[in-house]
Amino acid sequence: MGTWHEIWAVVRRELRIFRQRPVYLIGSIGTLAFCAIFFLTFFRDGLPHDLPIGIVDNDRSSLSRNFIQQLDATQLGKTIVYETFEQAREDMISGKLTSICVIPEGMYADVSANRRPTFTYYLNSLYFVGGALAYKDILTMINLTNGAVQRQVLRAKGMNEREIMGRIRPIDIDTHQIGNVTTNYGYYLTNIMLPGILEMIVIIIVIYSLGAELKYGTSRHLLRVSGDSMLNALAGKLIVYTLLFFSMGLTLVVLLYHWMHFPIAGSLWNMALAIFLLVLASEAIAIFIIGCLPVPRLALSIGALYSVLGFSLSGFTLPIEAMTPWIQGWSAGFPLRHYYLFYVQEVIFGAGFAGWWQEVIHLLVFLLLPLAVLPRLKKAFIYQNFPKE
């Protein structure tokens, strides 16, 4: 039999395995489908709204009521009025409030008499997005209130509106969010979380597939089918898996950038290339892990521990440069990190080949890993001399 025949025989055998054991397809397509539904619906709103903001109104004047109404009317905030600070504090400690505003007693009277009452607010930044956004909301509102008071005084002095604006707000900032104009939290996370889940699936399934041959003692039969060639056996298996995972990845890219209209500055097809390379690199990692340690249970546990770390070390939440220097280097060992850098160039800046060619090389370097363990894996497949579980 020729090489192609042998590879084809392995492919056919692999498809039979899929049919015999539904766990492969459930664990790959089912998992990714569930996660896609989760991330696309969970962050549906893009930005949270109606964050609970506690108010302790010690003033009860028209000014304080107006402030509360204005804050309540913002998209971000929803005010909850408390009688005492103690009650509000208790609710903040139990995580029900993102922040508390304390309006001082006699605020209106003090403002009218130029006595400058102090407004106090407390932030609960243990719930990150909620705390940060409530902070922004309160800060905007208190500055607007300050502006409104100034405007009244200046109007009374007989200034016109243009002069007043210049005095109330001499400097203004207009912000441009490059790559995510609407500050959509869902876009930000989903863009990397879902490819990250895909990486995780590829690593686990490939380790499982190779490990199962050892565990159920079918590895010798696999080698017989492939004409005693580890390369043929791997090629046959990987053709099936690469097709499966790449079609999942391609669906993902089309889903995000075409159907869901995620903003993308560059081209969707370049991202398809990135996903393809991510799949290949993850497969290489998986082969490397099971090759180093041909014990299915340990290899799977290590693959699981490794792929979970990938999310943190890709640096899309806390940037790598904020980590300890000796941790920073580790990030290079995760395909997801390079995918992220590729994504930044293509999706955020639309830089094209000039921007991401280095990441292509980095991802391709992972493909050398299996070569180092191939002889070892073959021996394990022949002798089955490692613990089976």
Next chain:
Amino acid sequence: MAQKETYIKSWLKDFWGIATHELRQIFSDGGVLLIFIVAGLVYPLLYNVIYLNGVLNDTPIAIVDEADCAQSRRYTRELDATREVEVAYRCVNMDEARRLMQERKVNGIVLYPRDFGEKLARMETATLSVYCDMSSFLYYKNALMAANHVMLHEIGQIQIERYAAAGFTGAEAAALVQPIPYEENNPYNNAFSYSIFLISAILLLIIQQTMFYGMSLLAGTMRERNRSFASLPDTLEGHGIGRVILGRGAAYWTVYLAISLYIAFIVPAIFGLPQRGNYWDILLLLLFFITDCVFFSMTWSTFITRRETVFVLFLFMSPICLFLTGTSWPVTAFPKFWKLFSYIFPTTFGCQAYINMSTAGGDLLAARSQLFALTLQTVIYYFLASVMVFIENRVMKHREEIEQRRDALAARIGIDRTEDARIIAGE
């Protein structure tokens, strides 16, 4: 009376036997130990090291100063002085700055337009532009916060000058510039540190996930060897579900009590995370949480029929559980379905209670709703675990019949299972 005593005695004997047997299983299984010990003990350290600083300082930004006036230069100096950003480059035009951003040498650009100084001189509103790299929200947050803080400060400065020109000075001007001064308090997480909000949630998540994976590994192994834990002692004639569940549970409970004490008290102490809660309060929370996790894991591990499948089927739940704790995306913004879905997991309540107690310094009263939810969950999962054991017993008794039915079903849709097996494994 005598009969009752023997019942209690035999109950305790069975319970003890099952618990010690399970402990022996745990400690003689390398895979489970890898998950319990390496993941349970090393992961908390690893995550702490990764998020050690947790705060992004001095994000590099580029300045494009087309105005080149005294005010813009002062603004730039003040930006540079903030914790959040660092002026890394001064560019002559936007093209240069944009290229620097694409090359990731800067993560933000501040542009002063040509008329910036003129407008200020004319006492109009001068607008400056901030361009943020949205590839990480922390870049955006840093650039925006720095620009805004400097803006508020500058506004104050400029307003005082302008009011002076209009004839207001001293206290009167101050009262005009900021009629209501404000005081900011950020008691629990002063610098919006990533580590403080994330680590507290991850710590308890590690407890739940490692326990679930470990227990499922073991349950899968036993099922492969056809001696599922669900098999009840023959002498009991189908009774004794309670002692099987409690006996096995006790084994994991003991192991995890030790691991949890380490994760919840020692790890935060090593890394200087805030520990504002009362020791006994948090210990009580942990007891509730571990008990809940034991029954949770037991219920869901029923679906694991082979050793390794737990990773194939459920590994992706770890990141999802993290989002469902509500530490990053606020619970109030959860869609209804996912809010209900989050009630499946002990971490949803456990993490919130732990964060509120350990980091915000809450007491048991503050965590009462979460403790109540954990208790309710425990009861439900105990019941479910019992049901699962009961069902599995029935399934085991009728195994052959089920196999036959499966083959018949496969044959009907044209799949020859023995032929498949031959192609996969040879003769």
